[in-house]
Amino acid sequence: xxxxxxxxxxxxxxxxxxxxxxxxxxxxxxxxxxxxxxxxxxxxxxxxxxxxxxxxxxxxxxxxxxxxxxxxxxxxxxxxxxxxxxxxxxxxxxxxxxxxxxxxxxxxxxxxxxxxxxxxxxxxxxxxxxxxxxxxxxxxxxxxxxxxxxxxxxxxxxxxxx
Amino acid sequence: xxxxxxxxxxxxxxxxxxxxxxxxxxxxxxxxxxxxxxxxxxxxxxxxxxxxxxxxxxxxxxxxxxxxxxxxxxxxxxxxxxxxxxxxxxxxxxxxxxxxxxxxxxxxxxxxxxxxxxxxxxxxxxxxxxxxxxxxxxxxxxxxxxxxxxxxxxxxxxxxxxxxxxxxxxxxxxxxxxxxxxxxxxxxxxxxxxxxxxxxxxxxxxxxxxxxxxxxxxxxxxxxxxxxxxxxxxxxxxxxxxxxxxxxxxxxxxxxxxxxxxxxxxxxxxxxxxxxxxxxxxxxxxxxxxxxxxxxxxxxxxxxxxxxxxxxxxxxxxxxxxxxxxxxxxxxxxxxxxxxxxxxxxxxxxxxxxxxxxxxxxxxxxxxxxxxxxxxxxxxxxxxxxxxxxxxxxxxxxxxxxxxxxxxxxxxxxxxxxxxxxxxxxxxxxxxxxxxxxxxxxxxxxxxxxxxxxxxxxxxxxxxxxxxxxxxxxxxxxxxxxxxxxxxxxxxxxxxxxxxxxxxxxxxxxxxxxxxxxxxxxxx
Numbered sequence: 001x002x003x004x005x006x007x008x009x010x011x012x013x014x015x016x017x018x019x020x021x022x023x024x025x026x027x028x029x030x031x032x033x034x035x036x037x038x039x040x041x042x043x044x045x046x047x048x049x050x051x052x053x054x055x056x057x058x059x060x061x062x063x064x065x066x067x068x069x070x071x072x073x074x075x076x077x078x079x080x081x082x083x084x085x086x087x088x089x090x091x092x093x094x095x096x097x098x099x100x101x102x103x104x105x106x107x108x109x110x111x112x113x114x115x116x117x118x119x120x121x122x123x124x125x126x127x128x129x130x131x132x133x134x135x136x137x138x139x140x141x142x143x144x145x146x147x148x149x150x151x152x153x154x155x156x157x158x159x160x161x162x
Numbered sequence: 163x164x165x166x167x168x169x170x171x172x173x174x175x176x177x178x179x180x181x182x183x184x185x186x187x188x189x190x191x192x193x194x195x196x197x198x199x200x201x202x203x204x205x206x207x208x209x210x211x212x213x214x215x216x217x218x219x220x221x222x223x224x225x226x227x228x229x230x231x232x233x234x235x236x237x238x239x240x241x242x243x244x245x246x247x248x249x250x251x252x253x254x255x256x257x258x259x260x261x262x263x264x265x266x267x268x269x270x271x272x273x274x275x276x277x278x279x280x281x282x283x284x285x286x287x288x289x290x291x292x293x294x295x296x297x298x299x300x301x302x303x304x305x306x307x308x309x310x311x312x313x314x315x316x317x318x319x320x321x322x323x324x325x326x327x328x329x330x331x332x333x334x335x336x337x338x339x340x341x342x343x344x345x346x347x348x349x350x351x352x353x354x355x356x357x358x359x360x361x362x363x364x365x366x367x368x369x370x371x372x373x374x375x376x377x378x379x380x381x382x383x384x385x386x387x388x389x390x391x392x393x394x395x396x397x398x399x400x401x402x403x404x405x406x407x408x409x410x411x412x413x414x415x416x417x418x419x420x421x422x423x424x425x426x427x428x429x430x431x432x433x434x435x436x437x438x439x440x441x442x443x444x445x446x447x448x449x450x451x452x453x454x455x456x457x458x459x460x461x462x463x464x465x466x467x468x469x470x471x472x473x474x475x476x477x478x479x480x481x482x483x484x485x486x487x488x489x490x491x492x493x494x495x496x497x498x499x500x501x502x503x504x505x506x507x508x509x510x511x512x513x514x515x516x517x518x519x520x521x522x523x524x525x526x527x528x529x530x531x532x533x534x535x536x537x538x539x540x541x542x543x544x545x546x547x548x549x550x551x552x553x554x555x556x557x558x559x560x561x562x563x564x565x566x567x568x569x570x571x572x573x574x575x576x577x578x579x580x581x582x583x584x585x586x587x588x589x590x591x592x593x594x595x596x597x598x599x600x601x602x603x604x605x606x607x608x609x610x611x612x613x614x615x616x617x618x619x620x621x622x623x624x625x626x627x628x629x630x631x632x633x634x635x636x637x638x639x640x641x642x643x644x645x646x647x648x649x650x651x652x653x654x655x656x657x658x659x660x661x662x663x664x665x666x667x668x669x670x671x672x673x674x675x676x677x678x679x680x681x682x683x684x685x686x
Binding site: 002005006008009010012013014017018020021022023024025026027028029032033035037039093094095099100102104145146147149151161162 | 331402413
């Protein structure tokens with residue numbers, strides 16, 4: 001009897017273990033996702049360094065080197081069917097913000113066909129000539145549970161996946 | 163004063179009692195997986211390593227899912243994969259029960275703090291390695307675990323770019339990612355070994371392997387399970403498709419539903435609080451338990467230098483040192499010294515010392531004799547009366563014991579701390595028998611109490627029960643604390659035996675002999 005109980009107990013234990021490997025979890029997503037992901041070198045700006053005029057000439061930086069290089073922040077704007085979906089300031093990565101720009105955004109979108117516009121531009125700066133990058137505009141099909149990936153290439157080209 | 167279990171341990175014990183009774187009913191003391199959960203976890207991890215090594219040769223970092231799918235298609239390899247997965251699941255379950263057992267026994271504080279903290283680290287690392295293994299399969303479950311897991315890294319201030327970008331696109335995920343996974347999955351278990359050594363560093367005679375019958379039962383059981391119920395393989399991961407309903411391994415992926423509900427920040431906060439609570443547990447769980455109990459002390463004038471307490475201490479807390487006092491030639495050159503940082507105040511040394519020169523304050527053999535004498539002198543002894551010595555860490559505090567006629571309940575500390583002279587004293591004072599209710603040998607809160615008591619009573623281990631004591635009048639009964647009814651039946655049966663055969667009781671004291679020993683001697 002004790003052996004039978006043991007076998008039954010062992011059977012229940014193992015069955016529980018086997019069942020635990022088959023616990024279904026999660027739901028099929030009803031929405032689609034617009035994923036924006038890229039990494040690019042942003043524009044640089046040269047900020048002049050104010051030099052002390054009282055310094056002797058040999059201690060001053062040559063005029064063509066008297067500046068600091070800073071990376072520009074960018075503005076990311078996403079419009080879905082003309083309505084703004086995301087507006088975000090993208091700062092260059094790194095503690096000193098001197099690393100390339102990285103973007104990873106996931107936006108839930110209702111399934112169907114939508115007009116998507118993405119703008120990725122340097123933040124306007126006073127007195128700096130803008131080198132405007134072309135944005136993305138297009139009609140995209142969003143299936144439930146599917147991801148539309150938009151990436152930005154260094155040269156200002158946009159790429160869609162799948 | 164006999165230390166009690168911490169209040170929280172007693173509370174936990176009362177909550178778990180019905181479950182424990184059920185498990186005990188099914189498995190009995192020999193096969194109860196919760197009694198040997200620690201060594202069972204080690205055995206299961208060994209099984210994981212043994213079944214994982216061959217699989218390693220078939221895993222391709224360039225085509226992870228396809229290689230696992232191929233493995234799944236091969237009869238023997240698919241079975242091996244099932245064994246690998248089920249054994250790793252079972253190892254986490256065993257560790258969980260092991261931790262629960264330690265909490266229930268109040269075995270987390272004082273010198274056991276290191277074992278608790280290293281155990282937490284072991285469990286955390288085990289779960290991390292297991293999650294890596296699930297991600298390596300690169301099916302939908304692996305994808306979910308990876309994508310959600312990387313969010314935790316994103317919250318750390320070490321990354322200049324969002325680490326989740328590697329999961330933006332199927333093509334962005336290169337072989338290097340899977341190579342890193344396999345490297346960590348193989349290398350981190352080596353860290354487990356070091357943590358495991360730290361975990362057991364404060365225990366003497368640490369056991370690393372379960373008994374053979376347990377190895378066979380659980381080994382064959384898991385092998386059969388892997389054969390009959392192969393581990394499922396979900397659809398391949400596709401980063402451009404949101405994973406839907408997946409099979410979730412609850413032992414390694416338990417955090418995933420929480421992460422989706424609470425968000426990354428909420429989950430990190432919850433995990434942090436959980437870690438803080440568990441990490442600080444040795445300081446707040448056992449405030450009235452053994453953490454406050456006092457370490458053993460040695461009476462140097464009584465110590466004969468026999469080293470028995472050193473041999474019996476389950477925590478390596480006693481060592482022999484050169485004597486610096488009482489150098490009169492009449493005392494041994496070596497004397498026992500207790501390291502109070504390692505002593506958990508279990509009291510096992512008190513019962514190991516024939517001259518009663520060591521033990522926790524007020525619990526040495528002499529103190530025990532004094533208390534037993536006082537107890538015996540207040541009783542009105544009648545024919546067939548039995549003294550029940552029941553461990554307070556087991557079922558000694560059960561209210562039912564005091565209501566049985568003819569039974570005098572005498573709660574004690576761990577049965578291994580009862581000096582055998584106490585058993586003899588009760589018999590001399592008028593008890594017909596002494597019934598010692600011990601915990602099962604594999605489930606002693608003080609590790610080796612029932613074993614040492616058995617050897618002292620029946621096998622002449624030092625500080626043995628004297629040969630003049632009739633063993634028929636002493637009964638050691640191992641029973642889980644939750645099975646009070648079974649112990650009660652055995653106790654009453656023992657009393658009936660004594661009532662039926664009072665001959666042993668009427669023998670003059672000088673003629674009392676260990677009859678079982680005589681029978682054995684006659685046979686040999």
